[in-house]
Amino acid sequence: MHVYIEDIGKYEGKDVVIKGWLYNKRSSGKIHFILVRDGTGIIQAVVTKGEVEDEIFDGAGKITQESSLILKGTVRKDERAPGGYEIVANDLQTFQIAQDYPITPKEHSIEFLLPLRHLWLRSRKQNAILRIRHELIKACRDFFDDRGFINTDTPILTPASVEGTTTLFPVDYYGEKVYLAQSGQLYNEATIGALGKVYCFGPTFRAEKSKTRRHLTEFWMLEPEVAFLELDGVIQLAEDMTVSIVERILENRRKELEVLGRDIQKLENIRKPFPRITYKEAVEIIKTKEKDFRYGDDFGAPHETIISENFDCPVFVHHYPTGLKAFYMKRDPDDDTLSLSVDMIGPEGVGELIGGGQREDDCDVLLKRVRENKLPEDAYQWYLDLRKYGTCPHSGFGLGIERMIAWVCGIKHVRETIPFPRMLERVYP
RNA sequence: UCCUCGGUAGCUCAAUGGUAGAGCAUCCGGCUGUUAACCGGAGGGUUGCAGGUUCGAGUCCUGCCCGAGGAGCCA
Secondary structure (H helix, E strand, O other): OEOOHHHHHHHOOOEEEEEEEEEEEEEOOOEEEEEEEOOOOEEEEEEEEOOEOHHHHHHHHHOOOOOEEEEEEEEEEOOOOOOOEEEEEEEEEEEEOOOOOOOOOOOOOHHHHHHHHHHHOOOHHHHHHHHHHHHHHHHHHHHHHHOOOEEOOOOOEEOOOOOOOOOOOEEEEOOEEEEEOOOOHHHHHHHHHHHOEEEEEEEEEOOOOOOOOOOOOEEEEEEEEEEOOOHHHHHHHHHHHHHHHHHHHHHHOHHHHHHOOOOHHHHHOOOOOOOEEEHHHHHHHHHHHOOOOOOOOOOOHHHHHHHHOOOOOOEEEEOOEHHHOOOOEOEEOOEEEEEOEEEEEEOOOOEEEEEEEEEOOOHHHHHHHHHHOOOOOHHHHHHHHHHHOOOOOEEEEEEEHHHHHHHHHOOOOHHHHOOOOEEOOEOOO
């Protein structure tokens, strides 16, 4: 019976079939130890001379790294085996012998691995990251689904930029210039009018020439939006979601975190409530380390790190000056220079994980902002309509999935958190 | 675009201006419990490219190319 390695404990003493690839092998002449992986795990098979036909024994000694194979044998509990179980092989057939697999079981440089990403994904660490990615995305979806949110995905081909400021990838659309989406938020503001609370989850594209460990040109963003929700409520939502994600990973993907060498205690310390500070308070924190920083300056990566160093949990920074935030952010009724905006800055120097806030809901004010920002008024007609026909206070945020994964996994660079990273001047494979 | 670091065997790295080397991988041989197994042997090089200095350049100088890290930029 064909079984998967992750389930092997259920088959102790039973005859099973494993289909997979050779991860590594060792031999003592009359006994081969074959490490087989099948995507769900790695298990050691023992092939002993005299206990299998000579042809099979000799064949086992000749299998090369990453050759595809079908293994038959009996599951046995054995402390000497990595993982605690091993397969006592009675048959081993190769589907194909792989020649000169480039990634040997040793340290490699990032320059070497990135062009081999299609093969690098097979390694234990990358496998663990992708499993956590899957779990994290599922945790996000479940969180919102359980709260009655409707998943309404937004278009990827869009007629204009959300803000008109960021650099977008142009696409030829039957002779017309359109752009790859940089956010689904404006469309979310439309769908909440239909469904109340929604989220979209999909790829977003930024053509900025950012060359840092926090940036990809193509990344995935999860964006919830809720009608009749104000700033405090959206902060609460982001906090609940973050706690829910961390709990879920700790519950279901502890093994993967261990493979990655993650300091699990740091994740177990994540508890509500997260600190909430104003932009002004954040500036005071930065000034203790960097005297030249001025009120009104935007936070760069080093500033976010300074802020996060003061807390064990993610920290919410809210009420940024209007100049630092997008045109659609609602202004603070008590102070017109401030926006009802919030960023969630992750711990351990991971940087901004979430950005969001309360949206401008007054049609006249929004139109004024569109004009101030010299945005094409025609293109925003539908967006203004949303304020003409039953406007309401509403809020939402965007979560950069790759940054969240990087934080949870404890890895420095977001390029390892997505199967095939798209970066400045790197689109292969 | 700017700053810093780097480019030597398939990979990871070494080599006072003086015969280019090791470990891993590969191939051959040995080993009945290995844990990135181990032991012995073999093959493997346009030292990123182009100039220059020198009796002699992987090493020093100039220019260029490529990569990495970071900054800027950036919902």
